[in-house]
Amino acid sequence: MRVEPGDDQYDTLVVGFNQRYRASPEAVHVVRSTEETVAAVSEAVRSGKRLSVRSGGHCYADLVYHPQAEVIVDLSLLNRVSWDGERRAFLAEPGAQLTDVYETLNRGWGVTLPGGLCPAVGLGGHASGGGYGLLNRRNGVVADHVAAVEVVVADRRGGARAVVASRESRGDLGDLWWAICGGGGGTFGIVTRFWLRSRGATGDDPRDQLPRTPERVLVNAATLPYEGLTEESFTRLVRNFAGWCGEHPSAEPPEGAIGAIMIAPHKAGRQIQMLSLVEAALPGAESALREFTTYVANGTGMQVGPSLPMRWDQTERLLSSIEPRTMWHLTERLAVKSAFHKTPWTPEQCAAAFRQLTRDDYANDTSRVVFYAAGAQINTVPEDAVAFPHRDSTYVVTYESFWSQPGEDQAHVGWLRDVYGGVYAATGGYPIPGKDTAGCYINSPDPDILDPEFNTSGVPWHAFYFGNNYARLQRAKRRWDPGNVFRHSLSVRPD
Ligand SMILES: Cc1cc2nc3c(=O)[nH]c(=O)nc-3n(C[C@H](O)[C@H](O)[C@H](O)COP(=O)(O)OP(=O)(O)OC[C@H]3O[C@@H](n4cnc5c(N)ncnc54)[C@H](O)[C@@H]3O)c2cc1C
Structure with a gap:
């Protein structure tokens, strides 16, 4: 869905949780699939528009909603959480709010993530920056449990495509997975899927793939x-x-x-x-x-x-x-x-x-x-x-x-x-x-x-x-976003 100035939802879609920051983009793309995300990024890149990415909208600063943002890709409705048996991991979309992630993981499988307390924080930004809460001494940070990601990246010819990078990936893809796990959101591309499995988890039982919820x-x-x-x-x-x-x-x-x-x-x-x-x-x-x-x-x-x-x-x-x-x-x-x-x-x-x-x-x-x-x-x-x-x-x-x-x-x-x-x-x-x-x-x-x-x-x-870790982050940035399409004031610079 493309929303433009004058449309009904426009006012709602140009501001996040922090009321200090507001944008006035030409368009907000509220995407519901990877394909729609690819299309939105392609369109923005081809027309040379400055992009911003939003999942849960809980950024404290103006990294999403700022005056230079011409197109906002809003992933708040891309928010499912499920078990993916093929990948032996939980599939969680970036717009999922932490409260829904915890609830689904716990009610479905008795597992959890060691993320923050604020219920409406989105997984997209949270996992990309680290993510900690009251279980962090017990289970580390959320980024430690990200086994793979699907990322929409801007390619060298000005288009966009989705790639999957995982803990097992080597080379450039390995760098991309690594960079997403704590290198900060809005920097390398748009994460459209996270697959969650703890480091060292074994077997096929979903209940063994993430920390057990303390009953x-x-x-x-x-x-x-x-x-x-x-x-x-x-x-x-x-x-x-x-x-x-x-x-x-x-x-x-x-x-x-x-x-x-x-x-x-x-x-x-x-x-x-x-x-x-x-x-x-x-x-x-x-x-x-x-x-x-x-x-x-x-x-x-x-x-x-x-x-x-x-x-x-x-x-x-x-x-x-x-x-x-x-x-x-x-x-x-x-x-x-x-x-x-x-x-x-x-x-x-x-x-x-x-x-x-x-x-x-x-x-x-x-x-x-x-x-x-x-x-x-x-x-x-x-x-x-x-x-x-x-x-x-x-x-x-x-x-x-x-x-x-x-x-x-x-x-x-x-x-x-x-x-x-x-x-x-x-x-x-x-x-x-x-x-x-x-x-x-x-x-x-x-x-x-x-x-x-x-x-x-x-x-x-x-x-x-x-x-x-900055040098490797820059290497990932140069490989996956050499044109610095995904950027804000605190994003990794290509050089
Ligand atoms: C009230 C409040 C309480 C908080 N409590 C905690 C806490 O307990 N523990 C903790 O660790 N943190 C906490 N945070 C910080 C929170 O983890 C970050 O603000 C996080 O980045 C928010 O993610 P979001 O998706 O909601 O935000 P957004 O504003 O949507 O995005 C934040 C950043 O990530 C980028 N981004 C968003 N989605 C994607 C995506 N799919 N792909 C690539 N980049 C993306 C954005 O461009 C932006 O740079 C809190 C924040 C608030 C406002």
Whole structure:
């Protein structure tokens, strides 16, 4: 279906989840098959139009909806999930939203993916950039489970065609599969199919091809109110969280299966919250989770609740509906920054964050610093196994702001820059890959990284997102998209 200005759906189809960005393309192609995708790309390439690609529409930045986009290929209705016996893998289309992917995989086969919590994120962008959530210590990132992809690429004669590349492919096709698994969306072509099978999976039983869904998990919620919170307690809390992650790098269960997220909003949000969980059936699960929460809360005043057993699907549904505004409503404007960490924040970094979180001249309960436990299974995969390079960090921090009034853009983006710039002040404003930090997450794209006013580190943007994998990504780009048809501000450059 081709939608043009003036058509009924046009307004709906030129904006994603982030209301800050809007495009005004000549056409949006809402495609329902590989053939329609090939036709849409061919038409755009032959007429020299600038393309944008959308699946779930949850890009944080303007990588899809921007003023230069002349044609948008929208894959949101290409969204089936099924078992493909011939390929011994689950076939999942890019427009499938994570909630549907999880539900179908779980109800059909009792398996899952270790992806994000936000239900409406699309598999297309998520898997292309990595994809992590509360099961990441147990099962790695989503990109680790992509066995093959069908990609519509622009060919040298200005046309388009679909190719299939897999984990078993060698040469150029091997590079394409590898690049799609973490090299960032909108860069090499349009993925029209993902086949999902974990690394090392064997046999023909679908239930053995992806991580088994933990039937029940123990879920723990802990809170620390801002009232009376000192910089010292905050520092201790943050360093405890990071300290536990650093001391438990192994994927060995039960510790290796613990997932945790700690959200420190601006003090307008009243309290810091931590949610942690572990598969209930694992021997020692309950005491491991208790030790984790005790370790993090130690000396901080954090109130730790009881750990409650829940079915995994209940847990997922609950978590994905706790914050409908930031996860579901189409009213929010947002910005994000990210950092992979190997060592605990220094006291100076804690102080810088605490200053911003407790500022009196700024208030927003959805401006926040979010800590995710990482490492474990993620780090069992070699850095160059797929393009997603972050295999030596133990926790990830995202800096997020959500707001709804256009007139407030500057205030919230400014706060985000202040907190991030403060935390990484000692390394040029960004978490340079090295002893303590390990770059940024391409699925939390941050256009400021290109701006020497904010990134004074002298380290090029791609080193943060792709580390040592950038050279091979460029090789894949030169082979599969030499004309740079698929591009945005943070896509791999051919040269
Ligand atoms: C509220 C919210 C919560 C989030 N939570 C998490 C989380 O818990 N964990 C996590 O890892 N990430 C999370 N993310 C980030 C999310 O993983 C990325 O934004 C992801 O890229 C979104 O994918 P999408 O298909 O929905 O987005 P889109 O906006 O459709 O696309 C994102 C990027 O991928 C490209 N792309 C999309 N589809 C294709 C395709 N089929 N082929 C090639 N390129 C394509 C686009 O061109 C764009 O560059 C969250 C984002 C939001 C907004």
